[in-house]
Amino acid sequence: MMTREYPRIGETVFEEVLDNGLHVFVFPKPEFGKSYAFFATRYGGMDTRFRLGDKWLDTPMGIAHYLEHKMFDTPDGNALQTLSAAGASPNAFTSTDITGYHFECTDKFWDNLRTLLTFVSVPYFTEESVEKEQGIIAQEIRMYEDNPGWQVYHMLMENLYVHNPVRNSVAGSVESIAEITAETLYRCHEAFYTPSNMVLCVAGNVDPEEVCALAREILPGENKPAIPRDRGADEPREAGAPYSERTMAVATPLFQMGVKVRPGEDGPAQLRQRLLGDLACEALMGSSSPLYSRLYAQGLINSSFYCGYSDDPGTAFLIVGGESKDPAAIRDAILAEADRVRAEGLDEGLFQRLKKAAYGAYVRGLNSFENLCVSQARAYFAGQDPWTFPELYDGMTRQDAEAFLRDWLRPEHVTLSVIRPEEAEE
Amino acid sequence: MLPITERTIAPGVTLRAVQTNKFKTSTLAVTFLEPLSEETASLNALLPKVLRRGTRTCPDMEALSAALDDLYGGSIEPVVRKKGEVQCVSFWGSFLDDAFVPPGTRLLEPAAALLGQIILDPAGDGTAFLPEYVESEKANLLDKIRGEINDKLQYAMACLRRTMCAGEAYGVGRLGSEERAAAITGQALYARYQDLLRTAPVYLYYCGSADIDRVEAAFRSALAGLPEGDRRAIPATRLVEAPAGEVRRASEAMDVTQGKLVLGFRAGRRYRTLEEVARATLFNAVFGGSTNSKLFLNVREKLSLCYFASASLAMTKGVMLVYSGVEFANFQRAEEEILSQLRACREGNITPEELEAARLSAVSSFRAALDAQGRLEEYWLNRFFSGTDFPPEELAEAISRVTLEEVVEVAKAIRLDTIFTLTGKEA
Numbered sequence: 020m021m022t023r024e025y026p027r028i029g030e031t032v033f034e035e036v037l038d039n040g041l042h043v044f045v046f047p048k049p050e051f052g053k054s055y056a057f058f059a060t061r062y063g064g065m066d067t068r069f070r071l072g073d074k075w076l077d078t079p080m081g082i083a084h085y086l087e088h089k090m091f092d093t094p095d096g097n098a099l100q101t102l103s104a105a106g107a108s109p110n111a112f113t114s115t116d117i118t119g120y121h122f123e124c125t126d127k128f129w130d131n132l133r134t135l136l137t138f139v140s141v142p143y144f145t146e147e148s149v150e151k152e153q154g155i156i157a158q159e160i161r162m163y164e165d166n167p168g169w170q171v172y173h174m175l176m177e178n179l180y181v182h183n184p185v186r187n188s189v190a191g192s193v194e195s196i197a198e199i200t201a202e203t204l205y206r207c208h209e210a211f212y213t214p215s216n217m218v219l220c221v222a223g224n225v226d227p228e229e230v231c232a233l234a235r236e237i238l239p240g241e242n243k244p245a246i247p248r249d250r251g252a253d254e255p256r257e258a259g260a261p262y263s264e265r266t267m268a269v270a271t272p273l274f275q276m277g278v279k280v281r282p283g284e285d286g287p288a289q290l291r292q293r294l295l296g297d298l299a300c301e302a303l304m305g306s307s308s309p310l311y312s313r314l315y316a317q318g319l320i321n322s323s324f325y326c327g328y329s330d331d332p333g334t335a336f337l338i339v340g341g342e343s344k345d346p347a348a349i350r351d352a353i354l355a356e357a358d359r360v361r362a363e364g365l366d367e368g369l370f371q372r373l374k375k376a377a378y379g380a381y382v383r384g385l386n387s388f389e390n391l392c393v394s395q396a397r398a399y400f401a402g403q404d405p406w407t408f409p410e411l412y413d414g415m416t417r418q419d420a421e422a423f424l425r426d427w428l429r430p431e432h433v434t435l436s437v438i439r440p441e442e443a444e445e
Numbered sequence: 446m447l448p449i450t451e452r453t454i455a456p457g458v459t460l461r462a463v464q465t466n467k468f469k470t471s472t473l474a475v476t477f478l479e480p481l482s483e484e485t486a487s488l489n490a491l492l493p494k495v496l497r498r499g500t501r502t503c504p505d506m507e508a509l510s511a512a513l514d515d516l517y518g519g520s521i522e523p524v525v526r527k528k529g530e531v532q533c534v535s536f537w538g539s540f541l542d543d544a545f546v547p548p549g550t551r552l553l554e555p556a557a558a559l560l561g562q563i564i565l566d567p568a569g570d571g572t573a574f575l576p577e578y579v580e581s582e583k584a585n586l587l588d589k590i591r592g593e594i595n596d597k598l599q600y601a602m603a604c605l606r607r608t609m610c611a612g613e614a615y616g617v618g619r620l621g622s623e624e625r626a627a628a629i630t631g632q633a634l635y636a637r638y639q640d641l642l643r644t645a646p647v648y649l650y651y652c653g654s655a656d657i658d659r660v661e662a663a664f665r666s667a668l669a670g671l672p673e674g675d676r677r678a679i680p681a682t683r684l685v686e687a688p689a690g691e692v693r694r695a696s697e698a699m700d701v702t703q704g705k706l707v708l709g710f711r712a713g714r715r716y717r718t719l720e721e722v723a724r725a726t727l728f729n730a731v732f733g734g735s736t737n738s739k740l741f742l743n744v745r746e747k748l749s750l751c752y753f754a755s756a757s758l759a760m761t762k763g764v765m766l767v768y769s770g771v772e773f774a775n776f777q778r779a780e781e782e783i784l785s786q787l788r789a790c791r792e793g794n795i796t797p798e799e800l801e802a803a804r805l806s807a808v809s810s811f812r813a814a815l816d817a818q819g820r821l822e823e824y825w826l827n828r829f830f831s832g833t834d835f836p837p838e839e840l841a842e843a844i845s846r847v848t849l850e851e852v853v854e855v856a857k858a859i860r861l862d863t864i865f866t867l868t869g870k871e872a
């Protein structure tokens with residue numbers, strides 16, 4: 020077992036690799052009453068085409084999320100209820116690249132960890148139980164479809180990407196999930212829910228050795244090789260489409276603007292690019308920037324405005340969004356500001372303050388066990404050490420941020436998606 | 446135990462502080478407690494937004510942001526909350542703890558000072574707010590009120606409250622109404638501001654590594670300009686014990702694919718003391734407040750009647766809401782099933798397993814509140830505005846003592862008042 024200390028941020032991390040390939044990370048938190056466990060597989064909404072044995076399989080859109088729902092079924096009933104009955108708050112999520120199961124509790128941690136490791140590693144469903152879930156997931160999908168915030172993001176992804184499966188909705192559609200069978204779900208579980216493709220992260224007042232011992236006892240011993248996946252043809256550098264819009268029952272138009280960025284090299288370079296991308300974005304249009312003040316004063320944006328850098332395997336983009344009467348004017352103003360920065364550069368004082376603020380925001384995030392564990396899991400899958408951020412910030416200069424903006428803030432990389440209010444009837 | 450210490454800073458100005466090294470950040474919050482009313486709700490909601498625009502030293506958002514960035518990305522956010530019939534107007538500050546900034550740097554004092562400046566020293570000439578700040582924040586507030594329609598569930602719940610509690614302050618939304626907000630003038634807002642500073646009870650809260658003396662000194666210095674006034678007592682919330690008569694129904698059609706069903710109940714009484722809150726909390730967990738609840742297990746899981754179904758009880762108001770997302774075809778059945786689950790609670794038809802599972806989740810929820818700064822602040826605000834001071838550990842302890850009979854008593858007092866449905870438009 021390896022112990023790493025991060026004195027600047029007051030964290031200690033234990034790391035162990037089991038013989039079956041499972042990586043275990045533990046954050047000891049002796050002064051807390053609650054504990055949190057996160058068990059995740061590197062398998063998400065974008066992984067619909069993959070090779071199992073010598074055959075390429077095409078699985079329906081939304082299947083990773085469907086599998087997540089069905090994993091809670093156990094021979095004794097339902098793991099969600101087992102965990103809840105033991106006082107834990109369990110949940111799960113499926114994103115484009117990972118599926119994670121987690122619980123938080125203040126009591127019976129070991130019973131709950133045993134339940135978590137067991138239900139996620141042992142699939143148990145029948146054609147009937149899979150069929151029954153269709154209604155529930157269809158309702159969930161309808162709920163998303165009614166949500167303007169979800170729609171505007173979905174449209175943005177479809178605009179930005181031409182081939183990459185991140186453009187698909189993680190939950191799939193009511194039609195696509197109708198094709199899902201118990202047989203396919205078992206195949207997907209076999210392919211991706213193997214310890215070597217998974218990670219277990221725990222934060223709380225627990226003994227790391229005991230966490231590993233329980234994982235060894237419950238999980239399969241075999242260390243299987245990775246499954247090849249197909250994530251579509253290479254993406255063009257430019258955004259796929261510059262604009263899309265639709266109407267929904269909203270009061271004020273809702274928009275998102277995306278700026279397609281080439282993802283950094285796998286590993287630490289990607290983490291550095293994410294921190295830098297966020298900083299550059301803040302410097303250009305974040306709440307401390309001159310542009311933000313101007314747009315706010317003009318009434319073009321309000322406090323719902325946000326911006327940041329986002330990446331998934333094979334993709335990276337800046338995302339800007341909020342409510343606005345005139346989304347196109349915001350896009351144009353951002354591009355014009357990028358031109359100005361290209362010519363005049365960023366303000367050094369602003370950049371240094373933003374670095375302090377970004378560091379502070381990162382440390383602040385460590386209050387959350389969920390954030391600690393999920394960040395660790397994602398970083399592990401991406402080959403990064405997320406707790407090196409103080410040093411990465413130390414090494415970042417204004418010129419780095421300027422270069423980032425110069426490379427990517429160009430009209431051909433930009434797209435806009437807009438939800439407009441329905442026209443008044445009568 | 447995370448002990449809380451209380452000090453009176455001035456008449457009507459109370460400080461409560463929790464000292465701990467657990468967190469990376471410290472929280473400091475200033476809350477003015479106003480009676481919720483149709484006339485002032487929008488003014489009170491707008492006020493902190495305008496104040497947050499700039500101070501005399503940091504006259505615009507860029508300058509304010511720069512000051513906050515310099516404090517390692519601290520935040521000071523206006524927060525307006527509705528607690529029973531009290532409108533809580535807060536500034537919520539969060540700053541890195543001194544342990545995580547370069548040695549010798551202290552953030553508490555400058556953070557409190559900035560908070561004080563925002564509240565007491567707004568940009569302008571000292572007799573009015575800057576008109577452009579009032580106008581643009583007013584436009585934002587109007588957008589926000591109009592935008593309440595975007596979250597269909599929250600919207601449906603607000604419609605229910607408005608219908609059920611028409612004529613009661615509880616029917617007034619957290620941000621007030623579009624009409625009132627549209628009519629706000631800079632003059633009226635500044636007058637409201639002066640009045641609030643002089644008359645509203647003030648609640649100061651801190652959670653972090655500093656000791657109470659240092660916290661008190663920081664707040665005292667930051668709020669030195671707070672006028673000495675004759676502050677009101679904490680506003681009361683009016684209890685309506687029983688429904689007025691027949692069950693009322695209201696409905697609205699909208700372009701949605703999933704319907705919302707909201708049922709409003711009168712709880713017959715309020716729940717305030719340690720034992721009372723413990724009983725009501727456990728009842729709520731059994732009925733609809735957790736994934737072990739009757740609503741979740743039966744209406745959602747067993748019958749697949751809806752995507753979610755939950756209940757929440759407003760303790761000081763004595764109002765319970767059940768809310769769910771339902772397919773249009775299932776409105777009737779979902780309603781019947783929700784009421785039949787309540788009947789089961791009333792008849793004591795609760796298995797030992799159901800009771801214990803609900804108890805565990807309720808107890809955990811309060812224990813876990815000790816580990817999250819946001820929830821801790823919310824917990825202590827709930828205590829403060831209801832005039833109590835029992836800590837989360839004691840509440841968790843009290844919940845573990847509640848009996849089945851006591852849960853049934855809570856259920857028996859509950860009466861259905863109003864039903865609201867959000868339906869789809871005819872194709």
